Amino acid sequence: xxxxxxxxxxxxxxxxxHLASRPGNPYVGAVWSGYLAGLLEWGxxxxxxxxxxxxxxxxxxxxxxxxxxxxxxxxxxxxxxxxGARPEQRRPVRIVPTSA
Amino acid sequence: xxPIEPAKGKLTGSLDDLTLDEAEFVQELLARGRDVAVIPxxxxxxxxxxxxxxxxxxxxxxxxxxQTPDGLSSALSSRIMDxxxxxxxxxVDARKQxxxxxxxxxxxxxxxxxxxxRTGKRLYDVTVLAPDGVVSFRRREHGRDHS
Numbered sequence: 001x002x003x004x005x006x007x008x009x010x011x012x013x014x015x016x017x018h019l020a021s022r023p024g025n026p027y028v029g030a031v032w033s034g035y036l037a038g039l040l041e042w043g044x045x046x047x048x049x050x051x052x053x054x055x056x057x058x059x060x061x062x063x064x065x066x067x068x069x070x071x072x073x074x075x076x077x078x079x080x081x082x083x084g085a086r087p088e089q090r091r092p093v094r095i096v097p098t099s100a
Numbered sequence: 101x102x103p104i105e106p107a108k109g110k111l112t113g114s115l116d117d118l119t120l121d122e123a124e125f126v127q128e129l130l131a132r133g134r135d136v137a138v139i140p141x142x143x144x145x146x147x148x149x150x151x152x153x154x155x156x157x158x159x160x161x162x163x164x165x166x167q168t169p170d171g172l173s174s175a176l177s178s179r180i181m182d183x184x185x186x187x188x189x190x191x192v193d194a195r196k197q198x199x200x201x202x203x204x205x206x207x208x209x210x211x212x213x214x215x216x217x218r219t220g221k222r223l224y225d226v227t228v229l230a231p232d233g234v235v236s237f238r239r240r241e242h243g244r245d246h247s
Binding site: 033036037040041042043046047048050051052054062065066069070071074078081083 | 207209214218219221237240241
């Protein structure tokens with residue numbers, strides 16, 4: 001099976017377009033958070049790419065994404081993780097409507 | 101038993117309070133020319149380390165019972181996440197962990213770095229020694245550079 005490594009720019013474009021097409025829908029950010037976690041764990045993207053792309057996402061599904069990465073038992077034992085990233089760490093996302 | 105190589109790096113402090121595995125690892129770092137400082141911080145706590153002047157958390161991973169890829173990568177990610185509260189530079193020696201491979205270590209580092217990216221980006225430099233190779237991560241947007 002051929003594995004195609006996605007370009008960071010492609011992923012960035014898809015994330016921003018999805019966020020723009022579903023403004024205010026928290027599931028968009030949560031789904032992409034899980035998607036990026038999978039790409040990172042399986043070595044498709046590296047940690048720095050994951051970091052930059054994660055910064056595009058609104059705060060949604062943080063705890064569940066941590067469950068995927070660290071396991072629910074570890075997250076339950078470290079409740080401080082559930083507070084997620086500090087808000088000031090996130091860059092503002094400018095939502096640009098996409099044309100049909 | 102092969103002869104012990106003379107230390108090339110400089111040791112500051114004592115190896116007395118370290119576990120055998122930790123002491124061996126420090127000796128190995130010294131043999132590779134790294135300067136290591138062992139800083140005692142209390143009677144009931146593991147000493148801090150500075151490697152080449154950088155605060156570094158050294159962790160050993162050897163006794164994981166669940167030796168599936170998920171179990172090992174999960175144990176490694178947990179160990180890295182635990183270490184980040186001590187220092188942003190982390191070295192995990194997993195060479196004695198049965199079942200560990202470079203590929204599994206890569207998964208574990210990815211799981212930890214991904215979680216760290218979502219919870220404060222406190223990890224700067226992570227190195228994992230697996231039986232068949234080394235896995236490393238260095239944050240490129242940390243705002244400082246140790247080098």
